[in-house]
Amino acid sequence: MGSALESRAVAHLRLAVSGTVYLRGEEGLAAEVACFNPTVIHDPDVVVAAVTENDVAQAVTFAAENGLEVRVQATGHGSELPITDGLIISTRGLDSLSIDPTTALAHIGAGLRWAPIIEASADLGLAPITGSSTSVGAVGYTLGGGLGPLARKYGFTADWVRSFRVVTANAEIVTADDSTNPELFWALRGGKGGLGVVTEMTLELVPLRTLYAGSLFFEGDAIEPAFRAWIDWSATLSDEATTSIVFLQVPDVEGAPPPLRGRFVLSVRFAYPGSATEGEKLIAPLREAAPVYLDFVGEMPTTAVASIHNDPEVGTPSWVRGLMLDSFDQAAGQAILDLVTPASGSPFVAVEIRQIGGATARDTTDGTSVGGRESRYTLSTIAGDPSTFAELAPARAAEITAALADRVSETTNVNWSVGLIDKAAFEKTWPPAIFDRLAAARSEWDPRGVFAFGPE
Numbered sequence: 001m002g003s004a005l006e007s008r009a010v011a012h013l014r015l016a017v018s019g020t021v022y023l024r025g026e027e028g029l030a031a032e033v034a035c036f037n038p039t040v041i042h043d044p045d046v047v048v049a050a051v052t053e054n055d056v057a058q059a060v061t062f063a064a065e066n067g068l069e070v071r072v073q074a075t076g077h078g079s080e081l082p083i084t085d086g087l088i089i090s091t092r093g094l095d096s097l098s099i100d101p102t103t104a105l106a107h108i109g110a111g112l113r114w115a116p117i118i119e120a121s122a123d124l125g126l127a128p129i130t131g132s133s134t135s136v137g138a139v140g141y142t143l144g145g146g147l148g149p150l151a152r153k154y155g156f157t158a159d160w161v162r163s164f165r166v167v168t169a170n171a172e173i174v175t176a177d178d179s180t181n182p183e184l185f186w187a188l189r190g191g192k193g194g195l196g197v198v199t200e201m202t203l204e205l206v207p208l209r210t211l212y213a214g215s216l217f218f219e220g221d222a223i224e225p226a227f228r229a230w231i232d233w234s235a236t237l238s239d240e241a242t243t244s245i246v247f248l249q250v251p252d253v254e255g256a257p258p259p260l261r262g263r264f265v266l267s268v269r270f271a272y273p274g275s276a277t278e279g280e281k282l283i284a285p286l287r288e289a290a291p292v293y294l295d296f297v298g299e300m301p302t303t304a305v306a307s308i309h310n311d312p313e314v315g316t317p318s319w320v321r322g323l324m325l326d327s328f329d330q331a332a333g334q335a336i337l338d339l340v341t342p343a344s345g346s347p348f349v350a351v352e353i354r355q356i357g358g359a360t361a362r363d364t365t366d367g368t369s370v371g372g373r374e375s376r377y378t379l380s381t382i383a384g385d386p387s388t389f390a391e392l393a394p395a396r397a398a399e400i401t402a403a404l405a406d407r408v409s410e411t412t413n414v415n416w417s418v419g420l421i422d423k424a425a426f427e428k429t430w431p432p433a434i435f436d437r438l439a440a441a442r443s444e445w446d447p448r449g450v451f452a453f454g455p456e
């Protein structure tokens with residue numbers, strides 16, 4: 001960016017916004033756009049740390065006038081590649097939250113993570129339908145659909161959105177709901193990006209105070225019978241409950257939880273938004289399937305939802321690939337078992353399979369652009385040792401995909417897919433009809449391509 005531009009246009013931008021403008025090289029820029037994965041370091045031309053909706057609109061105008069592509073970041077949980085040019089609008093400062101207990105509607109600023117929303121909702125006997133980690137950003141997560149520990153009962157989080165406020169590519173501030181700009185509303189509920197900057201989301205909360213939920217850990221010889229039992233048990237489990245498993249190779253390092261440190265374990269996650277008596281009955285077959293090493297399943301307040309999956313709160317270097325599956329059975333289980341154990345040379349700290357279906361398979365009556373409704377399971381492979389990122393992790397993930405090839409879903413969901421960084425995968429990130437309709441919505445709402453979206 002030229003210095004003449006800097007002196008006039010940037011000075012004007014600085015005066016026009018209430019938040020902070022950072023140019024490349026200025027102190028504070030790196031911290032403002034730090035990512036969850038610390039190996040991804042952004043170095044754009046400009047960052048606007050917005051604190052008002054007007055700041056967002058000013059940033060979009062500035063970017064459009066100066067030929068800079070716009071990207072949006074809240075928490076940085078979704079960043080997989082460094083951003084090296086253009087303008088980033090950081091939404092962290094848009095942290096307003098209000099909840100109307102009579103309508104159960106939460107008005108959520110674009111910078112908020114799930115945790116404060118869950119806390120404020122719980123005070124009113126309500127809960128948002130969240131993801132597994134409560135430090136993920138509510139808006140970024142929901143724009144992709146949002147699959148969490150209660151998914152089979154309540155569906156995708158996007159199904160619960162009632163409206164968005166959006167700064168468009170023309171820097172106009174518009175509402176998108178089922179009667180005003182309904183096509184934009186449809187596109188934002190699952191289409192993720194290239195449509196505008198969401199400044200606020202209105203989400204319907206559900207009446208819920210407690211869950212019967214948590215995780216059972218199995219180790220050693222108990223892993224295989226427990227996993228096999230999970231496959232059969234989950235196939236007939238009520239849609240009221242949601243379950244997943246993860247094979248964990250917990251590193252032998254300072255800070256790892258002592259009972260798990262240095263061990264290979266299977267964690268079976270379970271969440272039932274109903275009575276403890278019924279929940280206990282539902283999970284009983286798993287408790288009886290093999291000796292349980294650690295049992296953390298019980299009644300919990302909704303504020304403890306993050307303890308079901310125990311995702312890391314602090315990001316470390318990671319290599320992540322996800323896909324979706326149409327089915328999962330004992331043959332698939334055998335294929336996975338042979339590839340995820342330490343003895344097999346698996347580079348993965350975590351291999352996770354979530355069962356979906358139930359409410360995730362049913363679109364809302366007004367329709368959403370969420371991908372992944374046809375799938376019944378998700379699969380994620382996560383490596384943590386950077387020396388494995390270039391070859392070992394991709395090679396083993398490819399082996400797992402090949403072993404499951406006959407059941408890998410044709411299309412997927414953007415929060416799981418590598419579609420935003422991989423051209424070949426981009427088109428498969430939504431079912432074809434949704435992909436085409438999203439492309440049309442992006443052309444309508446951002447005809448000049450102000451918002452960068454998808455692989456370069």
Ligand SMILES: Cc1cc2nc3c(=O)[nH]c(=O)nc-3n(C[C@H](O)[C@H](O)[C@H](O)COP(=O)(O)OP(=O)(O)OC[C@H]3O[C@@H](n4cnc5c(N)ncnc54)[C@H](O)[C@@H]3O)c2cc1C
Nearest residue numbers: 074075076077078079110131132137140141146147198415
């Ligand atoms: C530890 C961890 C756990 C996760 N668990 C789940 C899970 O259980 N279920 C699930 O579905 N996903 C999950 N994800 C994926 C997560 O939902 C996506 O990475 C999501 O994009 C993160 O949103 P963010 O705002 O926190 O991240 P950011 O990196 O800040 O944003 C990600 C993207 O969202 C878009 N975006 C964010 N805010 C706005 C806005 N205001 N306007 C327009 N676009 C915006 C942009 O395209 C941006 O690049 C998880 C990710 C991590 C790292």
